[in-house]
Amino acid sequence: MTDLSGELLSANRRSNWIRLRTFITLRWIAILGQITALLIAQFGFGLVLEYGLCYLAVGISVIGNLIAIFVFPENKLLTESENRYMLLFDVLQLGFLLFLTGGLHNPFSFLVVAPVTIAASVLSIRSAMMLASLAVVIVTALLEFHLPLRTENLSVLEISNVFLFGHWTAIIIAIFFSSFYSRQVVSEMSSMGEALAATQMALAREQKLTDLGGVVAAAAHELGTPLATIKLASAELLEELDDRPELREDAALIREQADRCRDILRSMGRAGKDDLHLRKAPLSAVIEEAAEPHMDRGKTLVFDHFEITESPEILRRPEIIHGLRNLIQNAVDFASDTVWVETSWDEASISVRILDDGSGFPPHLIGRIGDPFMRHRKPEKERKKRPGYEGMGLGLFIAKTLLERSGAEISFANGSKNAELRSTQNTSGGAIVEVIWPRSKIDANHNLSLIGTGENPLHRTAP
Numbered sequence: 001m002t003d004l005s006g007e008l009l010s011a012n013r014r015s016n017w018i019r020l021r022t023f024i025t026l027r028w029i030a031i032l033g034q035i036t037a038l039l040i041a042q043f044g045f046g047l048v049l050e051y052g053l054c055y056l057a058v059g060i061s062v063i064g065n066l067i068a069i070f071v072f073p074e075n076k077l078l079t080e081s082e083n084r085y086m087l088l089f090d091v092l093q094l095g096f097l098l099f100l101t102g103g104l105h106n107p108f109s110f111l112v113v114a115p116v117t118i119a120a121s122v123l124s125i126r127s128a129m130m131l132a133s134l135a136v137v138i139v140t141a142l143l144e145f146h147l148p149l150r151t152e153n154l155s156v157l158e159i160s161n162v163f164l165f166g167h168w169t170a171i172i173i174a175i176f177f178s179s180f181y182s183r184q185v186v187s188e189m190s191s192m193g194e195a196l197a198a199t200q201m202a203l204a205r206e207q208k209l210t211d212l213g214g215v216v217a218a219a220a221h222e223l224g225t226p227l228a229t230i231k232l233a234s235a236e237l238l239e240e241l242d243d244r245p246e247l248r249e250d251a252a253l254i255r256e257q258a259d260r261c262r263d264i265l266r267s268m269g270r271a272g273k274d275d276l277h278l279r280k281a282p283l284s285a286v287i288e289e290a291a292e293p294h295m296d297r298g299k300t301l302v303f304d305h306f307e308i309t310e311s312p313e314i315l316r317r318p319e320i321i322h323g324l325r326n327l328i329q330n331a332v333d334f335a336s337d338t339v340w341v342e343t344s345w346d347e348a349s350i351s352v353r354i355l356d357d358g359s360g361f362p363p364h365l366i367g368r369i370g371d372p373f374m375r376h377r378k379p380e381k382e383r384k385k386r387p388g389y390e391g392m393g394l395g396l397f398i399a400k401t402l403l404e405r406s407g408a409e410i411s412f413a414n415g416s417k418n419a420e421l422r423s424t425q426n427t428s429g430g431a432i433v434e435v436i437w438p439r440s441k442i443d444a445n446h447n448l449s450l451i452g453t454g455e456n457p458l459h460r461t462a463p
Helices: 002-008 011-015 020-044 051-071 080-100 107-122 125-142 161-240 245-277 283-294 318-334 363-368 380-385 394-405
Strands: 280-282 300-306 313-315 338-345 349-356 409-414 431-438
Touching (some): 020 051, 051 080, 161 245, 283 338, 318 338, 318 349
Antiparallel strands (some): 280 313, 349 431, 409 431
């Protein structure tokens, strides 16, 4: 999962998501705006400019767009280098137009920020920084090197040096701020999208297991009768073949294999019914089911059930089981020796608390626990301890998302600094995760309509 997520979230992969058609459309909009501005300047305000060179610059963009439309397929996805060259062309073309139309005295000079912002969103850091640096160089050069804006009477239109310097400063700040802001937002959205996709995959997997368990249980039930018939027939054959030992051995083998099939189906049926097929179960059974894959991993799991009222039966929803399983896995991974799983309930709520005797959560990351793909590089000692984990927080994000989807509220803390949450056994100050549901959300007795039991039909009996 980590390798897949890292690949999907890389900047190079993001750049490959952009269609050529998107750039063509944006460039047509820019071309239309440039032609409109030139026509207004020429016929509306009568400004004296090098209109031949200006229209030549716009015409090159038009020719580039037409070539892209007729040469490449409509659904072509651009590579990293192709995206870089497209945006590089836009920066240079806009810089040349600004050189012909007054440089930073032109109010449209602020548009140089646009291609740099797009580059920060879709390109690698190296390519984005290259384009941003180029834009800074162009804007700085335009302070001194540009053709002036002249009116019909050849008077020069320019702003004062103070405003010119302020304009230059604003553009430089906008280039870096908008680039950083855009990159952060896109990265967050990409991370969240990939993490949610991983969550859906985990939930779909759990649901498939649930469906498979129902099939297994049904198959075990349906095959029980023919196997019993085979066993009965083989037993009768054994009695009738006492005088034919070679055939009696075959009948004994049939009976032995029928017994073996019965045992296998019995275990499969029990697993299907107990582990996957039931739609509700006692709270303690669901907790132990979630913890079962981690009971033989060298750590001691202690289950404490604080019985205030009668133990509730809860819905065996895949997101609850998978979410709790991820939390218990995380506790087992970091525990020194023991993990405690405490459950309690009252008339209003159901609570599960998972504690371990490890080193606890890093204090500076507690507020971010549950965010996907936390960029926290672990020390070498910790990476050796958990070689299969990269510390990106995806497992906890999946657990948090699935449990919150079921109506739970989740809190993360360390035992030593949260005495009100600390278990009496958790004296070492390890990590604490507390999950609290409103009882109406998961109590099977409050959700009878979700269980879908229905009425048993009456069977007609023969007279």
